[in-house]
Amino acid sequence: MRNETYDIVVIGSGIAGLSYAIRCADFAKVLIVTKGNIGESNTMYAQGGIAAVLDDKDSIENHISDTLTAGDNHCNKDCVRLLAENAKDAILYLEQLSVNFNKTDNGTFDLHREGGHSHARIVHHADATGKEVESALVNVVKNNTNITIYENYFAIDLLVKENKCYGALIFKSDSEEFLQVNAKVTMLASGGLGQVFLQNTNPDVATGDGFAMAYRAGAEMEDMEFVQFHPTTLFARKGRTFLITEALRGFGAILKNSKGETFMENVHPLSSLAPRDIVSRAIIQEMNKDNSEFVYLDATKLDRESLEKHFPNIFERCLLEGLDISKDMIPVVPAAHYMCGGIKTDLHARSSIENLYACGECAATGVHGANRLASNSLLEGIVFAKQAANDTQQKIQETFTSAIFGNLEYKTPEVNCEECKQEVGALKRYLQAQMWRNCGIVRTESKLTYCFEELDELQEKTEKDLCENGFSIATMELLNMVTCSKLIVEAALKRTESKGCHYRAD
Ligand SMILES: Cc1cc2nc3c(=O)[nH]c(=O)nc-3n(C[C@H](O)[C@H](O)[C@H](O)COP(=O)(O)OP(=O)(O)OC[C@H]3O[C@@H](n4cnc5c(N)ncnc54)[C@H](O)[C@@H]3O)c2cc1C
Structure with missing residues (x-):
């Protein structure tokens, strides 16, 4: 198997992965691995904007209070304060990277107001803020000689031994080759999992791979029951x-x-x-x-x-x-729109596995608690990417990686037959329908229990009938979706009360 070594490998090219890579490129060689074209991400489709206190009549305390209220008293207060206090800097940083935000005639930011916000504080680029941010960041990474970009490379699993991460196992889709990437530091910035629900706002890439990879590697997960549904699509x-x-x-x-x-x-x-x-x-x-x-x-x-x-x-x-x-x-x-929970991280975006960071939608920093306040997620991506980059700079000096993990052997893939592809597609739709019907906006114990049993069967079928036919990205995504769904249903069953975006009708 091909084997490459970098200081840092970043999985995902949305706002979290790209902004982290840009900051780390000042002191390290960075590889960005992304499973589609570089721009394809939830970030690309964000419309409303980014929350920040930029008006004299508003205050950081107001932003904190609105975030805590939306989060139904389930937020990590230190993380919320860090988010609100760093929001203005984050906006100015994005401007430095050539992101254009709408301004009023007198040159101040044109601030929108959104649900749950007590003041107008949403910085935006018309109604296509994500596209503007993503395009600007992609442009910066493409012109940075310390950053290598691998598009259409699918991260399969993390290389973890004795709770230490040494990089990731990657699959290159066009040539059907496996690649072992060794790195001192690994950043999971792989975005959300909206695709596990039939009705969702996310692009096709949002199949929850990062959550599933981290879970398989033994990372602590948190708040998986809190899936936010967007009211208006x-x-x-x-x-x-x-x-x-x-x-x-x-x-x-x-x-x-x-x-x-x-x-x-x-x-x-x-x-x-x-x-x-x-x-x-x-x-x-x-x-x-x-x-x-x-x-x-x-x-x-x-x-x-x-x-x-x-x-x-x-x-x-x-x-x-x-x-x-x-x-x-x-x-x-x-x-279904946004995953509030995910891979448990601290104030520096560190996961429970050494040398593994998680940032953006796949991470559970505690900022959103039981429900995310609108326009806080792009902000979380930039603010915590900076936290992670500062921590990485110190970490990287003490961490040594050659091929500490050892060389991996992985079965050469067999191309899945057309019949298998159709079967994976049908199973994916079945899973989405089950999750929408039984683990959606209104939940009960009986529906959740039924759903879990269905997911168990689906997992067995996928592992037995499909994986044995050889590796394919579609099968791996389906397995990851099953893993994420089980984590959501399990957490939803455990939380018998209604809280934030988790609603138990019983
Ligand atoms: C329609 C829509 C509108 C939104 N509007 C707003 C808004 O106005 N304001 C706001 O704050 N938030 C908004 N959000 C939420 C916000 O866009 C996301 O939470 C945020 O962009 C997540 O950024 P991220 O960097 O964590 O992940 P993403 O931007 O989703 O990027 C994840 C990346 O990981 C890659 N990836 C995933 N799995 C793998 C794998 N196995 N191997 C390799 N690469 C992989 C993906 O291809 C992608 O490049 C919106 C979301 C949607 C869908």
Whole structure:
């Protein structure tokens, strides 16, 4: 097997992985491994923006308090303070890396307001903030001679012996070769797991590989029951879900049921801008009451020109669906969106395995607690990548890696047959449907227990019938999705109370 050695290997090329790599490239040779094209990530699709206190009328204490409230008193307060205090620097850092944020006529940041925030504090680039950030960071890493980028390389497993990480086992998809990467430090920045649910806002790459890899390696996991569902995604009978950012509600759009009646004012003092879990459940309740497939988001009272200016992508996408949002109400449904829990990390993004860091959506820093405050996740990615990079700089001086792990032998892959591929696809859809139906927005012990049994069977079938036919990325992703699903269901069964975005109807 090919064997390469770097100071640092970073798995994932979203905001967390890229910003960590950029900082570490000042003192180390870094390899970024990413399973698709470099830009493909949750980061790329982020719309609303990044939370930061930049207005005199706002305060860091307010940002902390809003985050703790959304997190249902389950947050790590030190991490939340660190996040809020470093938010302004994070925005300025991104500007230095050529990220363009919208400004007002007098040159200050144009701040949006989103659900759960008591002040306008969302820095944004129209309604495509993620694309702007991702493109700028990709540009920086591509021009850095200390950073090597391997696109279309799939990380299979971490190389861990006696609770120490020595790098990762990687599969190069085009030439079907395995590669052993030895590194002093490994960073898991592999993003979320939205794909385990039938209705979700995430791209195809979000199959939870990092969570599963870390779990297999023995890392401590935390808060896996807390999956956040986004209340408003464009209802579509076919095709991919499209997120309708909370900022549109912050701008004045109002939720209405299928009869065109408002309902959020009876649910929460912040009405349509209540925290996401509350809005998601209220929508499901209205849908059940009216036996409808969606509710409406009504932006028709808002000025057309402003809608086009502030939400150009949403405006255009809805037009493609035959909806002029200045005249037509938008049919919306909730969908799985963000994983609050994950690989347990400390203030420096260190996992419980030595030399293994985790950052971004795959990490559980404790910032989000039981429910994430909107626009805190891109921020978490940058702030904790900096924490990790500072810690790595010290660590790297004391850590030595040649091929300490020893050489790995791995079975040469056999290309999976067409029949196997179809079977993996069918099993993946089955898993997604089970998770959506039995471990979604409203959970009960009986549904969760049933789901766990189904997942057990699915795991056995995948391991027996598919893995024995040879390695394939699709099979590995399916296995990772099963592992993540089991972790979510297990945690959801253990937490018998309702908390944050975990809701137990029993
Ligand atoms: C539609 C949408 C809108 C959002 N809007 C906002 C917003 O406005 N504000 C906000 O703060 N947050 C928002 N979020 C959440 C936010 O985008 C994510 O939480 C954040 O981008 C996660 O960044 P990350 O770097 O941790 O992971 P990602 O950006 O998801 O990157 C993960 C990377 O890991 C790679 N990877 C995964 N598995 C492997 C493997 N096995 N081998 C190699 N590479 C692998 C992926 O290909 C990808 O490059 C939104 C999310 C979505 C989906």
